[in-house]
Amino acid sequence: MRRRIGRAAALALSAGLVWSFAGAGQEDWTGLFDGGGTTVDIDALLASAEGSAPEIGAIKGLTDRYWVTVAAQSSRERTKIAEAGMSIDGVEAGQVSGTADSEILAKLKEAGFRVVSAVRLSKFGPDDFPPADGVYHNYGEVQSALQGAQGAASEYASLFSMGKSGEGRDLTGIRFHRGGGEAKPGVLFMGSHHAREHLSTEVPLRLAQWLAENKDRPEVKRLLETRDIYIVPLINPDGSEYDIASGKYRWHRKNMRRNHDGSIGVDLNRNYAWGWGGRGASGNPGSDTYYGPSAFSEPESQAVRDFVEGHSNITVMLSYHTFSELVLYPWGGSDEPISDGRALAAFKVMAEKTAGMTGYRPMQSSELYVATGDTCDWAWGAKGIFCFTFELTPRSNWDGGFYPGAGAVETTVAKNIDPALYLIDLADDPYRAADGKVAAAPKPKGENPS
Numbered sequence: 395m396r397r398r399i400g401r402a403a404a405l406a407l408s409a410g411l412v413w414s415f416a417g418a419g420q421e422d423w424t425g426l427f428d429g430g431g432t433t434v435d436i437d438a439l440l441a442s443a444e445g446s447a448p449e450i451g452a453i454k455g456l457t458d459r460y461w462v463t464v465a466a467q468s469s470r471e472r473t474k475i476a477e478a479g480m481s482i483d484g485v486e487a488g489q490v491s492g493t494a495d496s497e498i499l500a501k502l503k504e505a506g507f508r509v510v511s512a513v514r515l516s517k518f519g520p521d522d523f524p525p526a527d528g529v530y531h532n533y534g535e536v537q538s539a540l541q542g543a544q545g546a547a548s549e550y551a552s553l554f555s556m557g558k559s560g561e562g563r564d565l566t567g568i569r570f571h572r573g574g575g576e577a578k579p580g581v582l583f584m585g586s587h588h589a590r591e592h593l594s595t596e597v598p599l600r601l602a603q604w605l606a607e608n609k610d611r612p613e614v615k616r617l618l619e620t621r622d623i624y625i626v627p628l629i630n631p632d633g634s635e636y637d638i639a640s641g642k643y644r645w646h647r648k649n650m651r652r653n654h655d656g657s658i659g660v661d662l663n664r665n666y667a668w669g670w671g672g673r674g675a676s677g678n679p680g681s682d683t684y685y686g687p688s689a690f691s692e693p694e695s696q697a698v699r700d701f702v703e704g705h706s707n708i709t710v711m712l713s714y715h716t717f718s719e720l721v722l723y724p725w726g727g728s729d730e731p732i733s734d735g736r737a738l739a740a741f742k743v744m745a746e747k748t749a750g751m752t753g754y755r756p757m758q759s760s761e762l763y764v765a766t767g768d769t770c771d772w773a774w775g776a777k778g779i780f781c782f783t784f785e786l787t788p789r790s791n792w793d794g795g796f797y798p799g800a801g802a803v804e805t806t807v808a809k810n811i812d813p814a815l816y817l818i819d820l821a822d823d824p825y826r827a828a829d830g831k832v833a834a835a836p837k838p839k840g841e842n843p844s
């Protein structure tokens with residue numbers, strides 16, 4: 395039975411507590427109060443949590459997760475609460491709020507803390523963005539928007555599925571091209587390898603809509619007639635849905651693989667087979683940068699690999715991420731520059747030009763930090779594809795981080811149209827980006843793995 399509000403919430407409200415929980419649409423409330431009406435009976439809550447997850451089994455972090463408010467008077471107490479493992483997302487007078495599982499709740503109880511309220515974060519919550527961020531597209535809305543774009547430019551556009559996610563969702567893409575086959579130079583745009591980076595879904599999705607709406611403009615028409623453009627806005631739909639499912643952002647980064655230790659997720663941007671398992675990636679399944687049990691172990695990264703391998707006309711790729719406002723090019727897994735001087739010159743010019751259009755900063759990925767197994771190292775290293783990672787808006791965590799709000803969408807999309815058109819145009823010969831700047835050298839088809 396689904397309840398809009400349960401006994402816990404009703405009692406909390408009648409007790410005059412202020413509920414600052416962002417997921418106001420939360421549907422599955424858990425929490426039993428002791429006789430006083432303000433304190434959660436943790437034992438009862440734990441007992442009720444035990445029996446409350448039959449639909450998806452005992453998967454750590456899926457059902458056993460609570461939005462918790464705990465009484466805390468001083469920074470010393472707040473530190474102790476953090477040390478028990480609770481995330482502290484909000485500090486109010488006399489109390490803190492954040493997320494915890496039942497193990498952490500038990501620790502807090504043992505340490506003598508008073509848990510004011512605990513609301514179960516259900517996997518089966520409102521399944522949508524918080525109302526204030528309603529302009530962002532969830533998985534279902536991405537499907538509809540892509541269908542809309544296809545319908546608006548049916549002479550060029552067709553939909554395809556790159557494959558299935560771990561939970562069986564389609565990795566839906568839209569292709570703009572004229573005529574059959576793959577004779578024309580190809581470009582692949584991808585968004586949201588990382589679940590919480592929702593703006594990186596919006597930019598490629600709205601690029602697709604923009605291309606459809608502007609198909610008759612001469613400069614757009616020329617590209618649609620002469621290029622093969624693939625756009626897959628949501629590479630990690632399972633993680634993205636999970637990130638919004640409770641009505642409160644979970645800051646989830648990885649996909650939804652159930653790891654052997656009970657933790658969730660592999661970092662898809664550490665799972666590619668180039669330098670896989672090396673620096674800047676973790677072998678700890680609980681880590682947000684877990685590289686997975688093997689290179690290309692994940693259905694989502696496999697789908698990208700198979701798609702790229704099946705479309706040999708792709709010469710340029712762009713993987714959108716957030717945030718920091720950067721344009722990154724390989725290598726990411728090594729401090730060394732790529733060895734082909736002519737290609738490096740082209741990469742640099744392309745990065746500088748697109749950075750000039752966006753106001754972002756161009757740099758070699760590893761200058762940000764060294765991290766192995768990312769999309770672009772594999773695309774360049776194994777396939778000789780000019781691949782860029784754009785870290786979109788905002789510039790910092792203080793400006794909104796992964797959740798910059800509805801206001802960031804239009805402006806970010808607008809400044810990313812010209813870079814996309816520029817890269818689409820260069821797909822026939824990316825080397826011409828730097829023509830005249832360096833002497834010609836033979837193009838290698840990939841380099842040795844680092």
Ligand code: 0X9
Pocket residue numbers: 588591663715716717722725726727759760762763764765766768783785
């Ligand atoms: O760490 C990542 O995967 C990317 N940053 S994010 O904040 N979106 O997670 C950056 C990837 C750049 N590549 C390397 N530095 N290797």
Ligand code: ZN
Pocket residue numbers: 587588591663715716
């Ligand atoms: Zn990312």
